[in-house]
Amino acid sequence: MPQPAIHWFRRDLRLHDNPALRDASKRSAGLVIPVFVLDPTLVRSGRVGVNRLAFLYARLRTLDAELRSAGSGLVILHGDPCVVIPAFAKSQDVTAVCWQRDPTPWATKRDNAVAAALHSLGIFVGIVDGQILVASEQIRSGSGTPYTVFTPFYRRWRAELTLPAAIPIPQLHTHPVLRELATFPTPPATAVAIPDTTAEYAQRLRERFAAKRIHGYQTGRDFLAEAGTSMLSPYLRFGIVSIQSCARMALEAEQHAKPSEERSGAEIWLSELAWRDFYTHISVHFPHVTSGAFRAQYDAIAWDNDESLFDAWCRGNTGYPIVDAAMRQLTTTGWMHNRARMITASFLTKDLLVDWRWGERFFMQHLLDGDTPSNNGGWQWAAGTGTDAQPYFRIFNPSSQGSRYDPDGLYVKKYLPALANVPAKYIHAPWTMPTALQHSSGVIIGKDYPAPIVDHATQRIHALALYKAVRPSTDDVS
Numbered sequence: 001m002p003q004p005a006i007h008w009f010r011r012d013l014r015l016h017d018n019p020a021l022r023d024a025s026k027r028s029a030g031l032v033i034p035v036f037v038l039d040p041t042l043v044r045s046g047r048v049g050v051n052r053l054a055f056l057y058a059r060l061r062t063l064d065a066e067l068r069s070a071g072s073g074l075v076i077l078h079g080d081p082c083v084v085i086p087a088f089a090k091s092q093d094v095t096a097v098c099w100q101r102d103p104t105p106w107a108t109k110r111d112n113a114v115a116a117a118l119h120s121l122g123i124f125v126g127i128v129d130g131q132i133l134v135a136s137e138q139i140r141s142g143s144g145t146p147y148t149v150f151t152p153f154y155r156r157w158r159a160e161l162t163l164p165a166a167i168p169i170p171q172l173h174t175h176p177v178l179r180e181l182a183t184f185p186t187p188p189a190t191a192v193a194i195p196d197t198t199a200e201y202a203q204r205l206r207e208r209f210a211a212k213r214i215h216g217y218q219t220g221r222d223f224l225a226e227a228g229t230s231m232l233s234p235y236l237r238f239g240i241v242s243i244q245s246c247a248r249m250a251l252e253a254e255q256h257a258k259p260s261e262e263r264s265g266a267e268i269w270l271s272e273l274a275w276r277d278f279y280t281h282i283s284v285h286f287p288h289v290t291s292g293a294f295r296a297q298y299d300a301i302a303w304d305n306d307e308s309l310f311d312a313w314c315r316g317n318t319g320y321p322i323v324d325a326a327m328r329q330l331t332t333t334g335w336m337h338n339r340a341r342m343i344t345a346s347f348l349t350k351d352l353l354v355d356w357r358w359g360e361r362f363f364m365q366h367l368l369d370g371d372t373p374s375n376n377g378g379w380q381w382a383a384g385t386g387t388d389a390q391p392y393f394r395i396f397n398p399s400s401q402g403s404r405y406d407p408d409g410l411y412v413k414k415y416l417p418a419l420a421n422v423p424a425k426y427i428h429a430p431w432t433m434p435t436a437l438q439h440s441s442g443v444i445i446g447k448d449y450p451a452p453i454v455d456h457a458t459q460r461i462h463a464l465a466l467y468k469a470v471r472p473s474t475d476d477v478s
Helices: 019-028 050-069 081-091 105-120 150-160 199-212 214-220 233-237 243-255 265-285 296-300 307-315 321-333 338-351 356-366 372-383 398-405 410-415 435-441 456-468
Strands: 005-009 032-038 075-078 096-100 124-128
Touching: 005 019, 005 081, 019 032, 019 096, 019 124, 032 050, 032 081, 075 081, 081 105, 096 105, 105 124, 150 265, 199 214, 199 243, 214 243, 214 265, 243 265, 265 372, 307 321, 307 338, 307 356, 321 338, 321 356, 321 398, 321 410, 338 356, 338 372, 338 398, 338 456, 356 372
Parallel strands: 005 032, 005 096, 032 075, 096 124
Antiparallel strands: none
């Protein structure tokens, strides 16, 4: 009998296109013990909500079923990985432990501690890349520093992007311990319906997007009522599909784009994967962004932080339909359209004058696809505290954004049924409806639907003043 090897599942909850699982199988002639560790530090974190936990727990069950179909199964360990992984590896007399690298600072510190403990036991540690497409050490500017602006980063990223061939599911064999430790946590109760977590379903989503949506992505991605996006983000977050398979799909679609298109939908969607890498690189090189502004002067902003306004934003009761519909989409489905994420984040920070970190945390507590680097980067972009050179004066008008990206109000009416009979002319500013029309539409503003809790024009002036107060005078663009 060969000695077994452990594959430590983390952000790669799949069998296909999994280099760490392949390496574990090679080192053990297929006698792999697949392991997932439920770390109480993460499970009990205030940044991990019940939606994402329920999605994870559902995926662990479907992953176990897929492993059993392949001749194996899943072991669930509970505790600090720095303790339970080495102890379990020693108890099973394994020859190697393999996992996929997570380059973020907290995970790197944890993984280094696990690796050191395993090395002290004489156990081989195999760590492979795969969570992002291009490693952070591969991309540097001409002066050798990390890129902090996306456009030059993207040019270099495209030059460095190389994709390995897809990896088939390795041949696996059942280890006796799998019959003893296949116990799963009870999923927490949620207010949202957890979608299908099988790898088969994720693959169908990817194939449907490639066949029907990717070529129109450059326009379809922004319209809130249309099915113009891939919906793959929760599956990428947990690695149910590999980021490499998605990039291969985009590159293939890019090759078949119409020559007349200046930028194809496929190229733009590929650039979204690059944004994912970019924000991960930022978290690696500038770890302070997880708790503060990328540009430190913005930590001095004197936010109003009115808790009643924040509560209205959380509940989708601001009186601005596009904001309220988006927040209710989040709290009832665990997901939000990316355009809506930008609109709601801009509104919280620049209309309600609430610290971006409040909203960033709320998103992490509710999103199925919540991922710290991308969520943090998106919030800092919207708040004007991030990597953009001069973004503080970018302030979305919520009514204009609604009219532009939900012109018929279909998105708003889906999540705000009280506005179902409001004419499209007024749907993004219902407080401007004449009283008679309010009665005939069945919605009295201030009674059946709230009046705006702030005046956008007034708040825009206040927001600019807050930002200018912490900026050097040479940066004034007024």
